[in-house]
Amino acid sequence: MNTTHHLRKLFGRTMEGLCLAAAVVAMIPLFAFLWQLFAKGAGAITLALFTQLPLPPGEVGGGLRNAILGTLLVVGMATGVGIPVGIGAAIYMSEFADPRLTAALRFCCDVLSGVPSIVMGLLAFQLVVRPLHHFSALSGSLALAFIMLPVVVITTQEMLHLVPHSLREAGHALGIPSWRIAASISLRAAAPGILTGAILSVSRIAGETAPMLFTAFGNPYQSLDPNAPIATLPHTIFTYAISPYDDWHRLAWGGALVLVLGVLGATLLSRFILWRHQRGLNA
Amino acid sequence: MDDAVLDSTGRITPGQILPYRAEDLQRQGSGRSADRVFRLTTGLCAAVVGALLLVVILFMVKGSALAFRDHGFGFMFSPEWDPTNQKYGALTFLYGTAYTSLIGMAIALPLGVFTAVALVEILPRGPAKLISLAVELLAAIPSVLLGLWGIFELVPLVRRFEIYIYKSPTGLRHLPIFSGAPLGVGYLAAGLILAIMALPFILSVTREVLLQVPASQREAAYALGATRWQAIWRFILPYSWKGIFGAGLLGLARVLGETMAVTMVIGNTPQIKASLFASGYTLASVIANEFTEAPSELAISALISLGLILLVVTIVLNAGARLMILYLNRRMGTREVK
Amino acid sequence: MLACKNVTIEFNKTAVIKNVSLEFPVKRVTAIIGPSGCGKSTLLRACNRMHFLTPGAKVTGAVTLNGKDIYHKDVDAVLLRRRIGMVFQKANPFPTLSIFDNVVAGLRLSGLGSKARLQEAAERALGDAALWDEVKDRLQQSPMTLSGGQQQRLCIARALAVDPEVLLMDEPCSALDPIATAKIEELMFRLRERLSVVIVTHNMQQAARASDRTAFLWMGELIEEGDTETIFTAPTKPMTEDYLTGRFG
Numbered sequence: 001m002n003t004t005h006h007l008r009k010l011f012g013r014t015m016e017g018l019c020l021a022a023a024v025v026a027m028i029p030l031f032a033f034l035w036q037l038f039a040k041g042a043g044a045i046t047l048a049l050f051t052q053l054p055l056p057p058g059e060v061g062g063g064l065r066n067a068i069l070g071t072l073l074v075v076g077m078a079t080g081v082g083i084p085v086g087i088g089a090a091i092y093m094s095e096f097a098d099p100r101l102t103a104a105l106r107f108c109c110d111v112l113s114g115v116p117s118i119v120m121g122l123l124a125f126q127l128v129v130r131p132l133h134h135f136s137a138l139s140g141s142l143a144l145a146f147i148m149l150p151v152v153v154i155t156t157q158e159m160l161h162l163v164p165h166s167l168r169e170a171g172h173a174l175g176i177p178s179w180r181i182a183a184s185i186s187l188r189a190a191a192p193g194i195l196t197g198a199i200l201s202v203s204r205i206a207g208e209t210a211p212m213l214f215t216a217f218g219n220p221y222q223s224l225d226p227n228a229p230i231a232t233l234p235h236t237i238f239t240y241a242i243s244p245y246d247d248w249h250r251l252a253w254g255g256a257l258v259l260v261l262g263v264l265g266a267t268l269l270s271r272f273i274l275w276r277h278q279r280g281l282n283a
Numbered sequence: 284m285d286d287a288v289l290d291s292t293g294r295i296t297p298g299q300i301l302p303y304r305a306e307d308l309q310r311q312g313s314g315r316s317a318d319r320v321f322r323l324t325t326g327l328c329a330a331v332v333g334a335l336l337l338v339v340i341l342f343m344v345k346g347s348a349l350a351f352r353d354h355g356f357g358f359m360f361s362p363e364w365d366p367t368n369q370k371y372g373a374l375t376f377l378y379g380t381a382y383t384s385l386i387g388m389a390i391a392l393p394l395g396v397f398t399a400v401a402l403v404e405i406l407p408r409g410p411a412k413l414i415s416l417a418v419e420l421l422a423a424i425p426s427v428l429l430g431l432w433g434i435f436e437l438v439p440l441v442r443r444f445e446i447y448i449y450k451s452p453t454g455l456r457h458l459p460i461f462s463g464a465p466l467g468v469g470y471l472a473a474g475l476i477l478a479i480m481a482l483p484f485i486l487s488v489t490r491e492v493l494l495q496v497p498a499s500q501r502e503a504a505y506a507l508g509a510t511r512w513q514a515i516w517r518f519i520l521p522y523s524w525k526g527i528f529g530a531g532l533l534g535l536a537r538v539l540g541e542t543m544a545v546t547m548v549i550g551n552t553p554q555i556k557a558s559l560f561a562s563g564y565t566l567a568s569v570i571a572n573e574f575t576e577a578p579s580e581l582a583i584s585a586l587i588s589l590g591l592i593l594l595v596v597t598i599v600l601n602a603g604a605r606l607m608i609l610y611l612n613r614r615m616g617t618r619e620v621k
Numbered sequence: 622m623l624a625c626k627n628v629t630i631e632f633n634k635t636a637v638i639k640n641v642s643l644e645f646p647v648k649r650v651t652a653i654i655g656p657s658g659c660g661k662s663t664l665l666r667a668c669n670r671m672h673f674l675t676p677g678a679k680v681t682g683a684v685t686l687n688g689k690d691i692y693h694k695d696v697d698a699v700l701l702r703r704r705i706g707m708v709f710q711k712a713n714p715f716p717t718l719s720i721f722d723n724v725v726a727g728l729r730l731s732g733l734g735s736k737a738r739l740q741e742a743a744e745r746a747l748g749d750a751a752l753w754d755e756v757k758d759r760l761q762q763s764p765m766t767l768s769g770g771q772q773q774r775l776c777i778a779r780a781l782a783v784d785p786e787v788l789l790m791d792e793p794c795s796a797l798d799p800i801a802t803a804k805i806e807e808l809m810f811r812l813r814e815r816l817s818v819v820i821v822t823h824n825m826q827q828a829a830r831a832s833d834r835t836a837f838l839w840m841g842e843l844i845e846e847g848d849t850e851t852i853f854t855a856p857t858k859p860m861t862e863d864y865l866t867g868r869f870g
Contacts, residue, residue: 004732005700012512016405022397023406026486027417029479033424033432040435088328096322097329105329107605108336114533114601115339115594116540118567122590125574126342146335153332179321207425210542210567214574234427238543241431249435256428263423498674499713503776506671507727508703508783517730521717 037257044254054220054236060247064255066222067236073224074137074216074232075206078144082205083198085145086152087187093153094160095168095182106157112150120146121211129215137223137230140216144205151204155197159190192277196270203266207259209234233259343594346587353581358588364553364569366578371585373592378555379470379563380593383545384538386474386559387481392531394478395485396520402486403493404515415490422483430547433476438548441475442467445560463560468550471559476544481534488533492526493519525611532604536597542567566593622647623668623705623787623817628682630663632675637663639841640682645787645834650809650818652832652849654825656869660841661821662710662791668819669705669789670698686786703731706780710792712772714764714779721760723775727783742782750778751808770801777808788812790820794827806831825865829853837861 052063093102124143129135163186171181187194209232212218217229218239224230237255240248350371351358361372398418402411445465449456456462463469496519504514520527550562551572566589577583623645630638638660645651653661663672670691672678683690691701706727714723724743725733733739743760747753752774756767764775773793780788790809794802809818809831822828828835829849836846837858845858856862863869 005697008513008732009510009699012510015512015516016401019397019401019405022394023401023414026394026398026482027414029482030417030421030424032436033421033429036432036436037428085328085331088325089332092322092325092329096325105333107602108333110605111598111601112332112336112339114536114540114597116542116567116597118540118542118570119339119343119590119594122346122570122587123339123342126346126587146339149332149335177318179318182321182325203423207427209425209427210571213571217575234425234543237431238427238547241427241434242547252431256431259425259428263425267423497713499709499711500715501674502671502707502709503713503715505674506669506702506707506709507730507779508699508701509730510699513730517726518715518717522715524717 037253037260040250040253041257044250045257046254049251049254049258053222054251057243057248058245062247062251064233064236064251064258066219067231067233067255068258069222069224070137070216070219070230071206071233073226074140074144074212074230075202077138077141077226078148078205079198079202081141082145082148082201083152086149087156087194087198089149089153090156090160091182091187093157095178095186102157106154109150109153113154116210117143117147117208118210118213121213121215124211124215132227134227135215135217135229136227137216138226140212140230140232141226143211143215144208147208147211148201148205151201152198155201156190156194159193159197160186162193163189192274195273199266199270199273203263206262207234209238339594340598343587343591347584347591349581349584350588353584358585359592362555366573366582369579369581371582371588373566373589375553375555376564376566376569376589377592379549380539380565380567382470382563383473383477383549383565384535386470387477387538388531388535390474390478391481391485391534392527395482395530395534396489396527399486399489399493400515400520403490404511404519415486418483418486420483421479426480426541426543427547429476429479430544433472433544433548437475438467438472441469441472445471459557460559462558463556465560466550466562468548469558469560469562470549470556473545473549473563473565474559476548477538477541480541480544481538484537485530485534488530489523489527492523492530495526496522526608529604529608529611532600532607536600536604539600540567540593540597542571546571566590622687623819624685625664625668626683626685628664628667628680628684630660630667630672631679631681633677637841638667641838641841641843643836643843643846645817645819647817648813648815649833650813650820650831651834651836652828653819653821653836653838654823654828654864655838655844656864657823659838661823661838664838665789665791665819665821666707668787669702669707671707673698703727703783704785705787705789706783706785707789708773708776708780708791708793711796712769712776714767714772714775716763716765718764719761720756720764720767720775723764724778724782726779731783743778746778746782747775749781749808749812750774751804752778768801770797770804773797773801773805774808777805781812785816787817787819790818792821792823795823802827825853837864839864 048061049063050068051065052061053065055062089105093105097105121143123146124139128139128142167185167189168181171185212232212235216232216235218235219229219231233255237252237259240252240255243249354361354371358371359373359377362374363370363372364375365371398414402415406414442465445467448461449465500518500522501514504518509517545565546568549565549568551564551568552562553564553569554561556563570586570590574583574586577586625641625643628638628641629636641664653664655661666672667680668684672680680692684692686701686705689696715726718726721743724746725739728739728742744753747756752771755771756775759766764772767775773796777793794805797805806827809820812818813833820832832849834846835849835852837844837852839860845852845856845861852861853865856865
């Protein structure tokens, strides 16, 4: 009896060891990726990366200025549409709609957030690129707006949900009109969380490539025309990564590092905002 | 308004404190219409969101119409992909998507579940939080960047492994699953990348499921004289398996639509092969690669049809998994002893 | 025999049980009574080393079983818990297992696999818990189909199946109706023939009805203990008298 017990304990310890090993293995991809990212990308971070345009294939040098500005433009336009509409929808769901409608809309958002981004690109293609017969930054922005919309709605609605009902009731009791309550009371209370969600959704679409392939399409030259094809950073990274040119590979890693630092910066910014707000609350 | 008046008993008359007469209580003019405008605007936003889902489905069906009309329903199961002869079929890509997703989930599920067990049941809180953060950050990495890493780091590693198997004196390379040239790119590499992308999701959901196991269940298990592993394996995991299954479904739904990282490491060859070493093609990656160079309206429609298949599958999986979780929550709520 | 000697239990440096010494006579029912929050459950859980689940808990002093300190590093907690069983306040059957599998769960943990032996043990345990007649035709069903009282008796059967020396019961009837409570008190009485029972209860009448010895705890300290009859009819400490007559708690 004692030996079986010892064996059982030994077996249990072994299995637990396996679980710990799994935890270690699970960490490897992140560190492997970050290691390569910094090892290969750091060297490419020069002023030229931000100021120069790409050179013809095969030539050494050049930069990613058009792609970086392109991403800023496309993401900016998408955000300009996605965030207001998303927040508006969330406000409607949390302040005005009856629970059944809210649940149905929320379900829609959950399903929408699971739609592959390339499908949203196909939608934008059919809605904009096809009728206009050319690729454009606008169509790219639209695709990104479609992708970001459900995410913004979900996070905003959850943040608004956290605002205690008593606050709203107090507003009603004071005779404040509903729209004012929503804007000044609920939104303000939920603002940091909403802002965080917004920043995170922006950083997510900044990294989207698949929809860009047949909407924004890419552009080796500098362009800021919404009605023309435009280069975006992730798309350029893709093109360069699968190319046979070493220098383009170098630029791809550089661009990757810029993208990661941008996303990291955005995440840290949102955490900082939350922290400031928490401190303000505790003061 | 009535002037402030104290009546004979010294009490303040209503006119003083509440200067509104009954008629004034109706909010008039700008207050009301501002409310209506606001309601309307936000309602419109909500309508847009609701409409978006319908619009997506509608346009994807519309765009696929040509291909389905031309090939009939057999399009779904045809392994042909011949742009020059205008013959298209989805089977190759269904296979590729299914095969790579299967490999990815087969790796990510056990890895994720055992890691979650380690984080919730075995490790102290500090290291557990660090590790879970490290894995969750993985989810923030854009697909194309993982693909970049995949091309230059993962594929060479996979290639070394494939060469090792190829050269192995045990003749493993004659097994159908290991047959073919050891190129590095192919189903195995794509499956590994998908495993990396599914892992953070499975880990975070499983962690939550495990944390929700009631203390009373753990107490019951340990009080009976269970070792820690027995408590985990025989009681805690079985209690959680439905939630873990839901996590698996949602992770699968996410992995099916992954485009860039897969495109960069799968080899992009329209063929159906059993071997892990073989190159393949998934629904998402063929759209990514060939859409801009589609030679005809029919080709475009065929690609959109593949997108429609992707859409339908992910919607069904997502909706199904969420409905299942809803149903389970309701049942668990009534099952628990009051 | 299970006994506590100068046991002090701290949660994050706050003492919840202070220097309690108590013996739980063999084959008798001992009740621990006292107002809410006096530490009864805490003391009980220390007797089968259940505080390992609580971070920040520290047990000092000696809890001994037949003279051996159960907290000694040579003592295997897992084996210990097969000799000292526990039933909890809220019935906690395993929902993923059938009624039969629940009862024999403890036996399976020790590796007992033979179907015949398991069947025999289940029948005996369910009989001891006065549940056999009610479930003998639905052993494969889920325990969640049982009523609250039945589930608690199932948990008792589960604890009894491993044949422990001591059964610790932490307010086992507090969630049950009077009829179910009566059934459990009755089976407690019969169990005395085979093992020792320690029951924590906030219900004084239950302690008076069902126990041989009673210990009165207040604010983590043992105020008085002795034969149940003596405690209830002629307590020596005024605080005991006050509690029994309902002056506080």
